[in-house]
Amino acid sequence: MIEITEKDFSLDEMIKRARSKDAGAIVTFLGTVRDDDGIERMEVEAFLEAAQAELEAIEEEARSRFSLRAVEVVHRTGSLAVGESIVAIVCSAGHREAAFSGCRYIIEELKKRAPLWKKEIGDKGERWVGRT
Amino acid sequence: MIEITEKDFSLDEMIKRARSKDAGAIVTFLGTVRDDDGIERMEVEAFLEAAQAELEAIEEEARSRFSLRAVEVVHRTGSLAVGESIVAIVCSAGHREAAFSGCRYIIEELKKRAPLWKKEIGDKGERWVGRT
């Protein structure tokens, strides 16, 4: 399941959905707001329909390249404080090599291709990430 | 925290312990019993003191090689049914590269170096894994 949402999510529920009798390995990536350089919170913005479609395309690529059994992706939007979850990706596969590779593939492609933006807000002001 | 235990564990609790304000990435590996080839359950056995010491050594290596912020490892022993959790490894780091590498390092070294054994039990009888 792919979801872009303002709400926090339960990793436990995502992992539960990814479990299956033919999956021996489940790899999870959780991205959280880091307190770099005086950052207090982040605003996450999405081009919702385009991001959803792009994440679904990435999921399909990962499933077929790595023979994944299950893929769960949640990306949050809105205002997130330091320490809060931004994104979670759960991949299950028969063996660990595929589960690691699939999870890594999805986060790398998400960062490159999904229309999502983060604004860092802290004691030095505000700044859109990636904007030079 | 390193733990070898008969009890099931809460990944959610492990991830909660691994969260921190300076960690932007948390990678989790969960190994579960797969129903390969008629397997119904697994018996996991440990040389408890030696496995605990080896896992602590592996944790230390991973922490210093990849600058990990937190490491959590639980390995279960005893009788585990298909689908149940065998092992969980949680690594947090500033950035995802380190968290992925650290988690991968720990599972690979655990498999090579920790004195733990699995016996597969299924419709074709019993078999110690790795014993030719």
Place this chain on the structure above:
Amino acid sequence: MLVKVLAFAGFREILGKERELSLNESVTVKELLAELAVATPRFKEAAFDESGALRDYVLLMINRKLIDSRQDLSRPLQEGDELAIFPPLAGG
């Protein structure tokens, strides 16, 4: 001809999230961006350099597909097209 313009992140802060524009038949992406620049000086500053060229970090999608911001600017917009304007992606 109606065209929808979406803007995100820093460009949303300048242009607003969404607007519908009524245009002449023959307008290209470049011409539409120039119109926005005339109407909104802060957009001109953010999106174009001193020589009037689109800045490297301006990304464009037409109908949810990225276009090449250097080569495809002469593409004529069609009735109902959706043009999205945004800075480099930074999810995850």
Place this chain on the structure above:
Amino acid sequence: MLVKVLAFAGFREILGKERELSLNESVTVKELLAELAVATPRFKEAAFDESGALRDYVLLMINRKLIDSRQDLSRPLQEGDELAIFPPLAGG
């Protein structure tokens, strides 16, 4: 001299998990394994090949440190040593 022998996995099923052996001063790892083989034919079968050599998959630890099952068999055991016998590791 007392030496503790631990066995795991398939070898535990044959030898039991733990036993304390009273030995002569000079006994080597090889001699101790030979004694176990005499006392327990199933261990002999599982651990040694037809030529009497230790099988490749037999792993040994002395005091929780792996030893080289080919080169260190002549090592003399000391009072209080703990010898562990097990098949290839298979955790995770």
